[in-house]
Amino acid sequence: MVTAKWLLCGLGLVALSAMLGLTGCEKKEGGGASAGGERPAPKAAAPRGQTPVGEGNTYDTGSGPIKVGHFGSLTGPQATFGQSTSQGLRLAIEEFNAAGGLNGRQVALVEYDTKGDAREAGLVVTRLVNSDKVSAVLGEVASSLSLAGAPVAQQAGVPMVSPSSTNPRVTEVGDMIFRVCFIDPFQGQVCATFAKERGISTVAILYDQSQAYSAGLATEFERAFVKLGGTISGKQTYNEGDQDFTAQLTAIRSGNPGMIFIPGYYTDVANIAIQARKLGVTVPLLGGDGWDSSKLAEIGGTAVEGSFYSNHYTVDDPSPVIQDFIRKYRAKFGQVPDGLAALGYDAARLLFEAMARARSLHGGHLRDAIAATREFHGVTGTISINDKRDAVKPAVIVEMKGGQPRYVATVNPE
Amino acid sequence: MSPVSKLDEQAALVMPDRGRAALNALVTGLACIAAALLVHFVVGSMVGPFVTRIMLDAGVMIILAVSLNIVNGFTGQFSIGHAGFMAVGAYVAAGITYYSSLALFGSYQAQTGLISVGSLIFAASALVGGLAAAGAGWVVGLPSLRLRGDYLAIVTLGFGEIVRVLLQQSNPQLFSWDETRAASLKELVPPPLGGAQGFQSIPTYTSLFWVALFVAITLVFCFRLKRSSEGRAMLSIREDEIAAQAMGVNITNLKVRAFMFASFFAGVGGALYAHQLGTALRPTDAGFARSFEILIAVVLGGLGSISGAALAAVLLTVASALMIELGPWRMVLYALALILIMIFRPGGLFGVKEAWEVFGGLWRRKAVAR
Numbered sequence: 001m002v003t004a005k006w007l008l009c010g011l012g013l014v015a016l017s018a019m020l021g022l023t024g025c026e027k028k029e030g031g032g033a034s035a036g037g038e039r040p041a042p043k044a045a046a047p048r049g050q051t052p053v054g055e056g057n058t059y060d061t062g063s064g065p066i067k068v069g070h071f072g073s074l075t076g077p078q079a080t081f082g083q084s085t086s087q088g089l090r091l092a093i094e095e096f097n098a099a100g101g102l103n104g105r106q107v108a109l110v111e112y113d114t115k116g117d118a119r120e121a122g123l124v125v126t127r128l129v130n131s132d133k134v135s136a137v138l139g140e141v142a143s144s145l146s147l148a149g150a151p152v153a154q155q156a157g158v159p160m161v162s163p164s165s166t167n168p169r170v171t172e173v174g175d176m177i178f179r180v181c182f183i184d185p186f187q188g189q190v191c192a193t194f195a196k197e198r199g200i201s202t203v204a205i206l207y208d209q210s211q212a213y214s215a216g217l218a219t220e221f222e223r224a225f226v227k228l229g230g231t232i233s234g235k236q237t238y239n240e241g242d243q244d245f246t247a248q249l250t251a252i253r254s255g256n257p258g259m260i261f262i263p264g265y266y267t268d269v270a271n272i273a274i275q276a277r278k279l280g281v282t283v284p285l286l287g288g289d290g291w292d293s294s295k296l297a298e299i300g301g302t303a304v305e306g307s308f309y310s311n312h313y314t315v316d317d318p319s320p321v322i323q324d325f326i327r328k329y330r331a332k333f334g335q336v337p338d339g340l341a342a343l344g345y346d347a348a349r350l351l352f353e354a355m356a357r358a359r360s361l362h363g364g365h366l367r368d369a370i371a372a373t374r375e376f377h378g379v380t381g382t383i384s385i386n387d388k389r390d391a392v393k394p395a396v397i398v399e400m401k402g403g404q405p406r407y408v409a410t411v412n413p414e
Numbered sequence: 415m416s417p418v419s420k421l422d423e424q425a426a427l428v429m430p431d432r433g434r435a436a437l438n439a440l441v442t443g444l445a446c447i448a449a450a451l452l453v454h455f456v457v458g459s460m461v462g463p464f465v466t467r468i469m470l471d472a473g474v475m476i477i478l479a480v481s482l483n484i485v486n487g488f489t490g491q492f493s494i495g496h497a498g499f500m501a502v503g504a505y506v507a508a509g510i511t512y513y514s515s516l517a518l519f520g521s522y523q524a525q526t527g528l529i530s531v532g533s534l535i536f537a538a539s540a541l542v543g544g545l546a547a548a549g550a551g552w553v554v555g556l557p558s559l560r561l562r563g564d565y566l567a568i569v570t571l572g573f574g575e576i577v578r579v580l581l582q583q584s585n586p587q588l589f590s591w592d593e594t595r596a597a598s599l600k601e602l603v604p605p606p607l608g609g610a611q612g613f614q615s616i617p618t619y620t621s622l623f624w625v626a627l628f629v630a631i632t633l634v635f636c637f638r639l640k641r642s643s644e645g646r647a648m649l650s651i652r653e654d655e656i657a658a659q660a661m662g663v664n665i666t667n668l669k670v671r672a673f674m675f676a677s678f679f680a681g682v683g684g685a686l687y688a689h690q691l692g693t694a695l696r697p698t699d700a701g702f703a704r705s706f707e708i709l710i711a712v713v714l715g716g717l718g719s720i721s722g723a724a725l726a727a728v729l730l731t732v733a734s735a736l737m738i739e740l741g742p743w744r745m746v747l748y749a750l751a752l753i754l755i756m757i758f759r760p761g762g763l764f765g766v767k768e769a770w771e772v773f774g775g776l777w778r779r780k781a782v783a784r
Contacts, residue, residue, distance in 0.1 A: 075742045113741050118612070118699075122692025123467055124738055130463040144612040144694050151618070152692040156463075169589075169614060210582055210697070212611040219586070239579075 065108035066101075066361065068093070068351070069128035071139040071149055076116030080293075081141040081340050085163055086111060087333050088344025089138060095328075096352050107352070110134055118148040125149035129156040135361045136161065138347050141340060143167030144212055150177045157363040159370055163347035164312075164340055166289075167216060171389040176363065178370050178389045180347045180378065181312060182413075184213075187288050188220025190310045190395045190411045191261065192228055195286060200258035202233045203286070206248055206272065208264045209237040217263035217288050233257045238268065245272045249279050261286045266293040270300035277303045284308060292339040297403040304400045312339040312380040314396050314407045325379045339380070346378035446630035454528070454623035466622060467692070468735045473625035474687045475727035477632045479711035480720055481679030484636065486709070487718035487766075488645060489672040490652025492563060495554070495570030496680055496708045498577040499547040501700035503681020504688040505581060505607055507543030508616045508695055511536050515617050516591040524617040524689075536619035540628070540685035547681025548674045550577075555673035559666050562655075574700050581697035582610045589615070613688075613695040620689040628686060632679050636720045639675070648672055652718070714755060716762025721769035726762075 070089060072082030090109065097106045110132050112124035121140060128134050129152060137153050137160040140146045146165040153160040154174035162170055162179040166187065171177045195203055203225060207218035222232055233255030236248035249272070252260060260276070262269050262285055269291055276285070285307040292311050296304055315326060315336060325345060329337040337345075350373060355361060358369035373385040381393040394412045398405035458466060482496045514535055515522050525532035550573075558569040584607035588594045597606070607613050639645040648668055650658040659665050688695050698704075711730055715722030733751065737744040755763070764772045 075745060111741070112738050113744070115745075118694045118696055119471065119687070122690065123471065123735060126467045126692055127464050127738060144614075144696055147612070147614045148692055148694040155691065167611065173615075210610055212609075212696075215610045 065106045066355070067108050067110055067132060067134040068348070069125075069132060069134035069137045069139075070109060070111040071114050071121060071124045071128065071137065071145075072111070072141060073116040073145070074111075074113040076114075078116050078142060081164075082113070084338050084340040085139070085141055085344035087329070088163075088337065088341035088346075089348035091329055091332055092345045092348035092352070094332075096349070102352070102355055114140060114145055114149075116142070116145070118145055121145040121148040122152055125152040125160075129153055129158045134158065135355070136351055136366060138163060138344070138351065140165060142213070143170055143216075146170045147173065150174070153177065159351075159363060159367045161347045161351055161370065163343040166213070168390075175371075175389070176367055178385060178391075180350055180380070180383055180391045180393075181343050182393055182395055183390055184216045185220045185224075186413065187310055187395060188217055188222075189224040190397070191221050191263075191286055191288065192224035192230070193411065194308065194310070194397050194409070195225065195259050195261070196228045196230060198259075200230070202231050202255070202257045203259045203261050204234045204236070204252040204255055204257035205232060205261045206236045206238065206245070206252060206264075207262070208240060208268060210240040211264070213290060214263045214265075217290075218261070221261055221263065238264075238272075240268075242268070243271065245275050246279065249276050249281060253279060253281050257283060259284055259286050263288045263290065265290045266296040267299065270296055270298075270304060273300045273303035273307065289339050292405075294336065294338075297400065300400075301403075305402075307400050308397055308408065309405075310395050310397050310411075311405070312395070313342050314398050314405060316404070316407055317396070321377060322379055342379045346380050346383065350376050350378065350383065442634055446627060446634065449630050450623050450627035453626040454621060458622045467690075468732060469622060470620060470625050470686075470690055471735070472728045472731040473622075473629045474683050474690075475708070475711060475731050476629050476724045477679055477683035477686070478708045479715065479723040479727040480632050480636050481676045481683065482708050482712050483715075483718065483720060483723045484639065484648075484676040484679075485672050486712050487716075487720075487723070488640065488648040488652060489669060490655075490717075491669060491672065492567045493570040493673070493676070494567050494702070494705050494709055495572070495574035496676070497702075497704035498570070498574030498700045499550055499677040499680035500684035500687070500704070500708075501574075501577050501581065501695075501697075502550045502677075502684070503540075503543035503547040504684030504695055504699065505543075505613065506546040506681070507536075507539040507685030508613055508688040509605060509607055510539035510542060511617050511619065511689065512613075512615070513588075513594060514539075516588075516594060520591060522615045522617055524619050528621070528623055532617060533619050533624075536617070536685075536689060537624065540624075540682050543685040544678040544681035547684070548678040551673040551675075551677025552670060554677075555670035559669055571702065571705075574702060574705055577700040578697045580604075581607065581700060584609050586611065587613060587615075608695070610697060612697075616688050616693075616695065618689055618691040620686050620691075625686055628682055632682075633720065633724065635675075635679075640720065644668070644671070649718070710752065714752070714762055716764040716766060718766035719762065719764040719768055722762055722764035722767075725764075725769065 070086060072085050073079055074082045074086065093107050093109055101107060110128060112127065114121040114124060125137060128137055137158055139162065140149060141164045143165040146162045147170055150160055150170060150173040154176045157176065159176050159178065164181045165179055166181055166184045168183045168185060171179055205218050205222060208214035226232065234252050236251055238245060238248060260283060262272055264287065269287055273285055287309040289311050291309040313322060325342065326337060329341060351370065353376060354366065354369040354373055359365040371385055371389065373383065376383045384392045386392050392413050394410050396410050397408045399408045478496060478500060482493065485491050485493045512522055515532060519525065519532065554570065554573050558566055561569060584604045585601055586606060587608040588597060588606045647663045650663055651665055651668060655665060687693065711727040712723050715726035734744065734748060737747060740747065
């Protein structure tokens, strides 16, 4: 039976993805010290008898927990992103509640999985803003998923803060949509400026054409680098899941670039680095925040030594805010926070800070408060929200040294 | 009596039939529109946005599953590239409405009102998307005629992947009409459909009315197809290809036609999906995962059963939406449910029969026992 065979194969796939999701789930629960009170069941937390204020969908009367929604990829190919973000914002919520919450009101998190699927993202945001009636929505990591969820939040008049969607289009959806990370053009510019300042005039680009993030960053880097007077000696592409990069690297080698810009994710980058060194390509590699993972050095080993990437923050920054965050995160989850965890933490804290300033938790008031955020001291730098609802903040450049990312420079926005 | 008047007599016998057929089609069409209006205004006013959203998703899923049933269920072929056809329709339709909205209205915001210029453009673009998908179905159908079973499955799988990669190669999306007018040829070929970044800000015209209308049309078409001589010929291919050929059934022609019918509705379903609020088109929509979701609905409903495919599509969508709160466990339960259904009802919910045939049978058996 043909059908049975294919169906079995498909069920296997579904089961596999389910297992992947479960391992992530278990990890999260094992790391989380306090369960129970932190995340009440969405239904149980629904405060009865409250009346909506104004036209928005938010509730804003006296008591009961303040509901904040999060939609993220807790399963699927980018599960680590959603899970890191989730842990970051859980830490922020726990701290906020421990410090007394908002005038005594606690914050309750309502969190749904998007499975890394745009349709699912739209569905769960619809649920968050209409059925759960959250005061604000946090999420997503992937820009395309934020772009699916944002119009729903915008239409319902509920503010949404994306922790780490770098595509400029996300906040252009409407006046309810904010972000706390820098945008692709800025990151591309940071990398281009850095390469130029290092005296490099020729750079080759190798990017993942199946990833929106990678393709976008490659375009922005090229634009910025050419503007600074540099030349792009070659532009090569690969696809998610590729294992062999020899052809692309050989082509790049013939162009003799001073640096190779690889705006991909850490697993591919590590493989590319190993194969590049084998081919005798010794120039430093340069990349973006997609490199940010301890796996980079684990897989890449010595091949990634001496390479640079731009990031939201760095673990070896001695600033007390950052060290304090790392200590607390480690105590709670047993791991070093990556950039996405830090951004999730900042997104939640920025939201709470705005809630404290807002006239009420009504969508319009909360939006005005978030928009008025200036010089917010987050883990990932000092954040101001500009008139495009984007975060104006610095980026850091780190260098891989001895298997650890080491701080090299901070690049401030103009 | 002269032979001429005999012919006249025959013509006179045929003509009323034609008239009745036309009347029949008109009545059916009006009934579809009435049902869609009923769903939109009566049911739509009773439920909240979240339930509406689930209904829209379920409707699109019904269209996709019921149309795939034409190939996999009626004709007995095996396609696992249905999402590829869906993506063709979705991108074509979205491209038309998005860029024409920029040109005509200066913004990608959907016009308000159930029937507006924008929504008519949307309806037309959905049909064009369907036709484009049908064209793709023809292209895939032709060379793969000699293939059966696993081999055909691989061809359709390959088609989905080709669509995905082609969409990744499309140019970045343009965000204003001025930008589009000023664009060079290099920016317009391949078409600016967003590439890997996805195609966003598509005007949101998909409402309960349009989904219900297209669901009704799809269902009516499939039921009538199944009862027509063409449909019966398709069923004969499923049962025994060689015997069907020996009986004079044009196998080649019918297989291609089945592919084209299925692709057309997949394209329309894709167009409805693309114009929903809270969605973004991505090249991965054409990939294997989505195709499999549709295939599961068809197999679960029972290959060949239209009502089975439709019911399974609704069940899967609703179950998945109700299990949101379970987080990652949702996938486990979902897979478990599928395994259990396949163990206890290996032929699908209704097998090759329709729902009323199954329940009608039960009724009769009970009556006999009594």
